Amino acid sequence: MQKTIVLIGASRGLGFAMVEEYLTRGWRVIATGRARSLDTLRQRAQTAGGALEVETVDINETEQVAALHARLSARLAGRPVDLLFVNAGVKNDDRETIADVSTEAFTRVMVTNALSPMRVVETLQDLVAPGGTIGVMSSGQGSVANNENGNFEVYRGSKAALNMFMRSYAARHRDDPRTLLLMAPGWVRTDMGGPGARLSIGESIPNLVNTIEAQAGRGGLHYLDYLGRTVPW
Incomplete structure (x- = not known):
């Protein structure tokens, strides 16, 4: 039976590349993006032979995430998802330290990279099969142990927070048989x-x-890089 992925944050960059990869592997892909960024996904859907479906959601808007859950529940009609993967994220000015960053910029990065992905996981988790996988795009820069040179402070902090929230989620669901992944894609030219x-x-x-x-x-729960190597917490 054809496998299904729900891919959150797939309109460009790594997310769109994941869409292409899963289509190549024969999966059914339900991909999301914000309303103003869906042109590329919709164009690709026209050539995907029905294997790619496009949904709209801004993960920072809780009511949109809830509405997405309702639409997916109706669309899937009880058929479970094999993989839920949340890719959405932003960064700030790489040169800004905690001493420099504005409260507004800090809040934007932390909400988008840490709070909102976990809200998506919490809201959509019931769509995932008991033997399925829930994954979130983290970063090697979220590793506290590996932070030996500073830099990218606010982004690092947001990914470290995401990792901690995912560990808390795993602890609350310790009897859940599903695989939980924090993935570090490496430093990629996007x-x-x-x-x-x-x-x-x-x-x-x-x-x-x-x-x-x-x-x-x-x-x-596993914190891994793109080659399958364990990333230190």
Whole structure:
């Protein structure tokens, strides 16, 4: 039976690359983005032979996340999702430290990168099969143990917070057989990663998807990079 992924934050960059990868692998893909950023996804859906469905959601708007849950419940008609993956995220000015960042910028990054992804997980979790996977795009920069040079302070803090919230979620659902993943894609050349990043999308995303698939059915929470290596907390 064709597998289904619900991919949150898929209109560009790593998210859109994941759409392409899962379509190549024969999955049914339900991909989301904010209303003003869906053109590329909708164009791709026209050539995907029905395998790609596009939904609108701004994950920072709780009522939109709830409405998405209602639409997906009706669309799936009781058929469980194999993988829920939340990719949405933003960064601030890389040069800003905690001493420099405005309260508004700090709040925007923390809400988008830490609070809202977990709200999506909490709201959509019941759509995922008992043996399925719930994944969130984290970052190696969310590792407290690996932070030896500072830099990207606010972004690092938001991803570290995301990791902690996911650990709390896992603790509250310790008897849940589903696999929980925090994925670090590496430093990738996208609009967000910048032109000087070490990896191309083609070097990151196929390997990241391989890692996600290899973890299916293992259960528990895993913090991994795109090559399947454990990232220190």
